[in-house]
Amino acid sequence: MNHFKPEFFFLLLMCFWNWGSFAQTEKPNIIYIISDDQGWTDFGFMGHPQIETPNIDRLANESLTFTRGYVTAPLCSPSLATLITGLYPQQTKITGNDPLFESKERRYSPEWQLERSKEYQAFLNEFQKRPTIPQILGKAGYLSLQTGKWWGKSWKDAGFTHGMTHGDAATGGRHGDAGLAIGREGMKPIYDFIQLAEKEKKPFMVWYAPFLPHSPHTPPDSLLQKYLPKAPTEAIAKYWAMCEWLDLTVGELMDYLKQESLDENTLLIFVTDNGWIQNPDKTNQFMPGSKQDPADFGIRTPIMFHWPGKIAPKMDTIHLVSSVDIPTTTLAVAGLEGATPMEGIDVLDQAALDSRKSIYAVDFSHDMVDVFAPEKSLEHRVIISGDWKLILAEPEQGESVQLYQIIKDPFEKTNVAKQNPDVVKKLTQELEDWWERTNQ
Template sequence: MVSCYSTDKSNEEVHRKPNVVLILVDDLGWADVGFMGNPVYETPNLDKLSNESLVFNNAYAPAANCAPSRACIITGKQTPSHGIFTVGSSERGNVNDRKLIPVPNTTTLDSSFITIAEALKQKEYVSASVGKWHLGEDPQSQGFDYNIAGSHEGHPKSYFSPYKNEHLEDGEKGEYLTDRLTNEAIHFMESQKEHPFFLYLPYYTVHTPLQGKADIVEKYRKKINGDSRFNATYGAMVESMDSNVGRLLSTIETLGLSDNTIVIFTSDNGGLASVSSQFPLRGGKGSYYEGGIRVPLLIKWPEKIKTFRKVETPVSGLDIFPTLLDIVNDTTSHKTDGVSLLPILEGKKSTPERALVWHFPIYLQSVNPLKEEARDSLFRTRPGSVIRKGKWKLHEYFEEGDLELYDLEKDLREQKNVYTDHPEIAEALYRELQQWRRDHNAPMPKKKNPYYAAK
């Protein structure tokens, strides 16, 4: 358990600064929770939270899988800045199926990048990372005061104790990891209730290995009754996550911190399509179709958000960092690639229309081609870039220079490529995408793979 942190700041000064709780669930899909319409997985606590929050219907992860998305969220910087484009090697899949040599991948966030924890530390916040870090060996090297269970590991060895996690002492045999991380998070909040704190709670769940509590798994087996769109163990993991979010929110209430605490709930990327269908979205984790990058996002802040609202403005996980900077009145020169959502939180105005861009000069192999709905059966992701602006979304694939244009208002499932129907829109988006790559010095895979075997 974490220990107390002391400060000489007066209560009056401290309580002008809101506490920040950022809950980041691993691989939780846009379609996997009740408040987004899931008919099977039970999330009563999140559903209640959604009725007290801003619900962002068009929220996006900065990348389609774990490490790059987390690096973007925690730094507010796009993938070309930190060079983390995927997990592990960028040369995923069979070498004979890759036409290009992908851009080399970085696996550790360089210490030169300013993180949310480091920025808030300058405002006298104490911070803890409780759960999956995945960007290096220890988040304490990136400004966090406490690290519980975080390392370079991308998933747990087991969701049941013994955990075999060097940064988490084992609990009683059979203790469930999601429960334990919540216990640790609650203890941290209790010990810091007199001071402004930043709790980063990146749960390992609902990432594989799929392991749920037996009684809840059995409940979902009966409920699903063989429906291949859903998974009983996954449903049990979602429900346990929801129960623990409920415990966390209840503690915030009990400590009298609700009005002065910002709670942000989101996911690092889309759901794993091979496990849980993201319908009506196409694809899932690892894909840059909507199912791989669209995520649930809730923000609760009673001091500013007085009534429940749904927000249709497209936003990104990149926006979390600049929003928090704006909230704590940070006037330093921390430059991010997102925008502050504070005007939206305050109900003043929407943000101006802008383009959201993803750059992925790498390969990511397929797991279940039928459920992933990719362009081909070999890869969820082939090297390319994507831009969304307004209702239009343009995909560019570098191997052949292919372009796909979708009208998301009419075709959320990205089934009909309307490039030939709207060439002027496609060309305008393509020019903007090219300019974005120049502005961000985005690396491009230009060398042909000598081992490629043309089919």
């Protein structure tokens, strides 16, 4: 006898339909891995002949990796502000690391730190008018953890649900404080947080911005001994060892995710905050043309998006991608497109990627002059368009216009501005239009 009932079939069909809908809307975990003060060439997969980064190389090869990536500023605080808001420094109002103010106290002393904190408050107040990624994700049910480098006082001030950085100026809270232990002293706070999120059955975001390879260059002795025979000086050996130390922590994190069966539903994003060229004679010192400079060694970085089974691995050496795209792409992946106005594109949208013509960066002074007038701190503006890179210096910098054929001349050896006046004119106008639109 046939006992088939149409209503049973209908219920079964609806179960499958609902399961499919859940699978499509299940939100991925998100982890930002942010290297601190590392040159764009200082990875194995980017061709460095000595620095070994096998874990980051593996991540790059398993990711959608853009080798022509750039940050919006060659300095950590404004760069990180972009990564958490999807806006340019002149829009976040965080254009430098510290406010400019007169003080009789020794710079970075506890007394100076307290004065800085008071002067910084106006910048923080303006910054906090812009929604942050953890705030937006929090409304969608995410838990979020801040670790490592952070300038905007505590993790709470940035909208994280959990964190390490307290931001108390009285006890050294300037750019990460307690959070700077992550990586250098192990990864346990991240693992504990992930276990908490798993227990609460909530998707999570982790901001992993270790003080690596950032100075002080104090690598484990085993790594230092490895590089001393290979490097021309001890200072360079220490920096190279720091780069591998970062790599080891990335490997630990990736292994943990796989061990906990979280790798397939976790989006990993890798970027550096700004560049670095190690001074060969002075440990912990960088060379001109890198950090705090609009040269590629100040702003270029590989940018990776890793999500097994969802994002096809590809080494993209053609398309221009900016750190301002990372928040936009993050929200798109989480199904939160358009949650707040942002400047970047979703780099997983091939049409948007193909139609992009230019990206921009901006270089301000280390100390911020006026929260309501970012132009008072401005030093350089940059546009990269196809094969061209134009750097416009502010008049007080006393520099001529710089134009480079950046693909043929990646180390910016030959300024071809005089030979290409039409290109300079066209890109200058585009840069001026962008600046006028974003600095309002």
